[in-house]
Amino acid sequence: MSKRVAILAGGVGGAKMAHGFQHVLPAGNLSVIVNVADDFELFGLRISPDLDTVTYTLAGIADPDVGWGIRGDTHRALEMLGRLGAETWFSIGDSDLATHVRRTQLLRGGALLTDVSRSIVAALGVPSHIFPATDQAVRTIVQTDEGELDFQAYFVQRGQRDEVRAVRFAGNDLARPTEAALAAIGAADLVVIAPSNPIVSIGPILALPGMREALAHAATTAVSPIVAGRALKGPADRMLATLGHEASALGVARLYADVVDRFVVDEADAALAPDIESLGMAVTVLPTVMRTNGDRAELARRIVMLNA
Amino acid sequence: MSKRVAILAGGVGGAKMAHGFQHVLPAGNLSVIVNVADDFELFGLRISPDLDTVTYTLAGIADPDVGWGIRGDTHRALEMLGRLGAETWFSIGDSDLATHVRRTQLLRGGALLTDVSRSIVAALGVPSHIFPATDQAVRTIVQTDEGELDFQAYFVQRGQRDEVRAVRFAGNDLARPTEAALAAIGAADLVVIAPSNPIVSIGPILALPGMREALAHAATTAVSPIVAGRALKGPADRMLATLGHEASALGVARLYADVVDRFVVDEADAALAPDIESLGMAVTVLPTVMRTNGDRAELARRIVMLNA
Numbered sequence: 251m252s253k254r255v256a257i258l259a260g261g262v263g264g265a266k267m268a269h270g271f272q273h274v275l276p277a278g279n280l281s282v283i284v285n286v287a288d289d290f291e292l293f294g295l296r297i298s299p300d301l302d303t304v305t306y307t308l309a310g311i312a313d314p315d316v317g318w319g320i321r322g323d324t325h326r327a328l329e330m331l332g333r334l335g336a337e338t339w340f341s342i343g344d345s346d347l348a349t350h351v352r353r354t355q356l357l358r359g360g361a362l363l364t365d366v367s368r369s370i371v372a373a374l375g376v377p378s379h380i381f382p383a384t385d386q387a388v389r390t391i392v393q394t395d396e397g398e399l400d401f402q403a404y405f406v407q408r409g410q411r412d413e414v415r416a417v418r419f420a421g422n423d424l425a426r427p428t429e430a431a432l433a434a435i436g437a438a439d440l441v442v443i444a445p446s447n448p449i450v451s452i453g454p455i456l457a458l459p460g461m462r463e464a465l466a467h468a469a470t471t472a473v474s475p476i477v478a479g480r481a482l483k484g485p486a487d488r489m490l491a492t493l494g495h496e497a498s499a500l501g502v503a504r505l506y507a508d509v510v511d512r513f514v515v516d517e518a519d520a521a522l523a524p525d526i527e528s529l530g531m532a533v534t535v536l537p538t539v540m541r542t543n544g545d546r547a548e549l550a551r552r553i554v555m556l557n558a
Numbered sequence: 559m560s561k562r563v564a565i566l567a568g569g570v571g572g573a574k575m576a577h578g579f580q581h582v583l584p585a586g587n588l589s590v591i592v593n594v595a596d597d598f599e600l601f602g603l604r605i606s607p608d609l610d611t612v613t614y615t616l617a618g619i620a621d622p623d624v625g626w627g628i629r630g631d632t633h634r635a636l637e638m639l640g641r642l643g644a645e646t647w648f649s650i651g652d653s654d655l656a657t658h659v660r661r662t663q664l665l666r667g668g669a670l671l672t673d674v675s676r677s678i679v680a681a682l683g684v685p686s687h688i689f690p691a692t693d694q695a696v697r698t699i700v701q702t703d704e705g706e707l708d709f710q711a712y713f714v715q716r717g718q719r720d721e722v723r724a725v726r727f728a729g730n731d732l733a734r735p736t737e738a739a740l741a742a743i744g745a746a747d748l749v750v751i752a753p754s755n756p757i758v759s760i761g762p763i764l765a766l767p768g769m770r771e772a773l774a775h776a777a778t779t780a781v782s783p784i785v786a787g788r789a790l791k792g793p794a795d796r797m798l799a800t801l802g803h804e805a806s807a808l809g810v811a812r813l814y815a816d817v818v819d820r821f822v823v824d825e826a827d828a829a830l831a832p833d834i835e836s837l838g839m840a841v842t843v844l845p846t847v848m849r850t851n852g853d854r855a856e857l858a859r860r861i862v863m864l865n866a
Contacts, residue, residue: 355602
């Protein structure tokens with residue numbers, strides 16, 4: 251298992267998969283390229299939810315109940331911020347707040363998000379590389395019946411209650427993948443697209459100019475985030491449907507058709523294999539639902555073996 | 559006791575005195591004009607130690623053991639900041655951190671420190687007015703045998719171990735007192751200079767262009783921060799000595815000679831009364847050491863009575 255693997259990931263689902271790969275690979279062989287189009291500013295601080303979820307998970311300090319935030323964290327600062335009149339719809343624990351304060355300090359001092367992430371990863375002793383997909387400000391904007399919403403307004407503040415009519419990534423035209431992300435893809439024996447939301451987690455990564463071209467040269471395997479027509483977590487299934495895609499593993503495979511060599515579907519979706527194969531990719535049927543740390547490692551092990 | 563009182567204050571000593579006045583005056587009759595030359599930036603956040611000490615004390619949430627910070631606060635964020643490589647020589651609790659985050663957010667949004675302070679005072683239900691002496695960036699710099707040090711580097715990071723050879727207030731030439739501070743002094747029946755450090759707490763307030771002139775028109779009483787040759791708290795006695803002043807109530811009275819009508823000394827310093835009177839001010843001998851909330855209120859009551 252000495253392969254080099256690069257994972258494209260969003261938040262909780264991507265973090266779980268990355269954790270499995272970190273377990274089965276030698277230290278340093280895993281690079282996680284993380285969506286930052288969900289990033290936003292709160293209390294004047296730069297919040298990078300997916301980066302933090304991946305980092306905390308790979309550092310072994312993530313809250314196991316929700317998958318994000320820090321295990322056992324308290325919320326005194328958030329309570330005081332509320333008392334002082336700040337909006338508190340986005341939950342931030344006290345230890346977690348420190349990450350945002352530190353990130354904001356380093357960014358204001360001129361560091362790139364890649365530098366900040368490298369610093370935090372090193373400080374927390376994470377044995378993998380974690381890179382933002384881009385150092386530039388790309389922001390997901392969703393079109394709803396209430397008008398355009400910033401991603402976190404849609405996702406957290408309004409609890410995903412709005413139907414998504416369109417999605418755009420503001421700033422994407424002028425953005426580019428980081429050199430570190432491209433180098434990790436270039437050096438990888440295997441690139442894995444995690445079972446994250448294909449529209450708003452993987453979508454902004456693939457939309458970066460040059461990213462699809464970089465992946466075209468790599469051996470790329472995607473894992474379906476839709477199992478039996480349902481998202482494992484979050485609103486991906488509804489979002490696919492309202493955007494005119496099929497809310498199924500097949501619908502996701504179509505979105506990845508030009509960049510993926512192999513598509514992994516859950517055992518529940520074995521019947522979709524022929525239709526997915528007809529898109530020009532190999533299909534592998536595996537148990538993909540990761541309930542335990544053991545599930546994560548076993549899925550990672552089997553994906554690596556497929557490419558041995 | 560329906561007088562309007564304005565207090566010039568630094569941190570803990572000024573906060574205690576202000577708390578006593580707040581107790582004996584009708585709500586809204588007390589204005590505290592607070593030193594901000596100790597302010598600094600840490601973790602990219604604007605910290606205003608004296609403003610916060612006064613605000614927390616008047617809100618009834620200050621830590622009673624040390625006089626600053628918030629009672630019962632935890633330090634998870636600081637611990638994480640240390641883990642992430644930030645300097646942690648300045649202790650900040652989790653609730654306290656929220657104040658700095660909120661202040662920084664509002665300042666970056668264009669608010670003046672006066673606006674920020676008003677907002678925090680209102681949010682915490684403080685029945686007094688608390689104003690920064692200036693909205694501009696005045697910073698105390700101390701000259702030591704190790705060279706020039708920022709105030710907090712001298713005061714907290716190096717634990718006041720350096721002898722102070724000179725003090726200057728960077729930015730003071732271009733600064734001015736806030737309109738709110740001048741209005742509070744103009745409307746006050748009595749201005750009180752709290753028993754704060756005369757060099758680095760009261761000094762920067764008095765040094766603001768126009769401040770001594772404003773006080774010349776007011777009935778002003780100062781309370782000595784030096785009792786029997788010793789500072790009640792902090793390095794004021796050593797600082798007076800190394801700067802060529804007498805480390806006594808008389809030495810402090812000399813610094814205030816042009817702005818003070820009455821000087822209150824502790825019973826321990828009754829013998830200094832004739833020398834202080836010869837500076838052209840009335841002297842009153844009172845128990846000035848505030849150990850309990852009752853002491854604070856009693857001292858305030860007696861000072862108000864002196865000016866009845």
